[in-house]
Amino acid sequence: MDATLTETTGTAFQALAGLRFSKGHGTGNDFVLVADPEGEHTIDAGHVAALCNRHLGIGGDGLIRAVPSRFLPEGREILAANPDAEWFMDYRNGDGSLSEMCGNGVRVFVHFLRAEGLIDLPVGGALAIGTRGGLKTVVRTADGYAVDMGPWEFIFPGEATAKAMDSLVTAEGLEVPRPALSVSMGNPHTVVALAELGELEATRLYTAPAVEPVPANGTNVEFVVPSEPLVLDGIGSVTMRVHERGVGETQSCGTGACAAAVAIRHWAGAGAPDAWRVNVPGGVVGVKFFAGPGGHEHVELSGPAVIVASGTLS
Numbered sequence: 195m196d197a198t199l200t201e202t203t204g205t206a207f208q209a210l211a212g213l214r215f216s217k218g219h220g221t222g223n224d225f226v227l228v229a230d231p232e233g234e235h236t237i238d239a240g241h242v243a244a245l246c247n248r249h250l251g252i253g254g255d256g257l258i259r260a261v262p263s264r265f266l267p268e269g270r271e272i273l274a275a276n277p278d279a280e281w282f283m284d285y286r287n288g289d290g291s292l293s294e295m296c297g298n299g300v301r302v303f304v305h306f307l308r309a310e311g312l313i314d315l316p317v318g319g320a321l322a323i324g325t326r327g328g329l330k331t332v333v334r335t336a337d338g339y340a341v342d343m344g345p346w347e348f349i350f351p352g353e354a355t356a357k358a359m360d361s362l363v364t365a366e367g368l369e370v371p372r373p374a375l376s377v378s379m380g381n382p383h384t385v386v387a388l389a390e391l392g393e394l395e396a397t398r399l400y401t402a403p404a405v406e407p408v409p410a411n412g413t414n415v416e417f418v419v420p421s422e423p424l425v426l427d428g429i430g431s432v433t434m435r436v437h438e439r440g441v442g443e444t445q446s447c448g449t450g451a452c453a454a455a456v457a458i459r460h461w462a463g464a465g466a467p468d469a470w471r472v473n474v475p476g477g478v479v480g481v482k483f484f485a486g487p488g489g490h491e492h493v494e495l496s497g498p499a500v501i502v503a504s505g506t507l508s
């Protein structure tokens with residue numbers, strides 16, 4: 195173990211001693227969660243990396259601070275147009291970097307607010323929350339949460355429409371670079387088409403795949419294999435593994451699942467369904483496309499959220 199890392203992690207834990215936290219996950223995508231109702235905790239990138247370290251810290255793919263929107267400039271901007279968005283999901287990747295959005299995280303965030311007694315949300319109820327990717331509305335369902343993730347976009351629209359592929363991705367375990375399509379869900383994704391599950395298993399994700407051209411702020415990379423049959427009872431199905439920006443391979447990625455469904459539906463062409471089941475190592479999430487406000491197509495992500503433990507940093 196790197197002695198400097200051990201030391202900096204120790205220093206971070208000292209700085210945060212006494213802070214209450216929970217640990218939760220959505221289909222195995224796991225997070226350290228901290229409630230900050232008075233907006234008084236400074237949890238910087240180094241603190242996040244220490245808390246999310248799987249050997250020296252609590253361990254997690256990312257950290258979520260639940261803070262009233264009024265305490266953050268990004269939150270105040272959202273509040274100005276949406277006074278209902280009382281809570282803000284302050285999300286960071288496990289390496290401490292910021293991301294615009296986290297689809298699994300947003301479900302776990304709302305579940306955490308309920309578990310902490312900070313909100314009351316009956317089944318069928320909707321909650322508006324602020325994120326760096328804008329306002330999101332989360333509905334509590336019978337078995338989890340469904341989130342309006344907003345509109346999707348191609349990152350390289352000209353290429354995507356003309357050729358259906360806009361990038362090449364190289365990863366360990368795959369002999370040749372593979373064609374891919376880059377999709378924004380607020381955060382960037384590059385979806386790589388593989389032919390069969392054997393290829394998905396052979397792909398090594400200990401190191402980041404190389405993407406060419408890489409989107410401006412880096413990208414999360416999803417490797418997908420269409421199910422056979424692709425569509426059953428009107429629902430499309432795909433299996434996915436993901437290498438996340440700022441994290442590494444994770445058990446699931448909600449925004450990645452949405453991007454995967456966008457890409458697969460685009461490749462499948464006319465007649466492809468609007469409802470998809472995305473199988474990830476940590477479980478299954480649902481993705482649906484629907485007509486949103488202003489003529490933009492929106493994406494809904496649904497799935498479970500679990501809190502596994504709570505404690506106090508010593």
Ligand SMILES: N[C@@H](CCC[C@H](N)C(=O)O)C(=O)O
Pocket residue numbers: 223287292293294295296297298299381382414438439440441444446447448449450
């Ligand atoms: N796991 C998340 C995505 C988290 C952010 C991502 N690593 C990025 O940097 O954009 C999800 O469930 O969407």
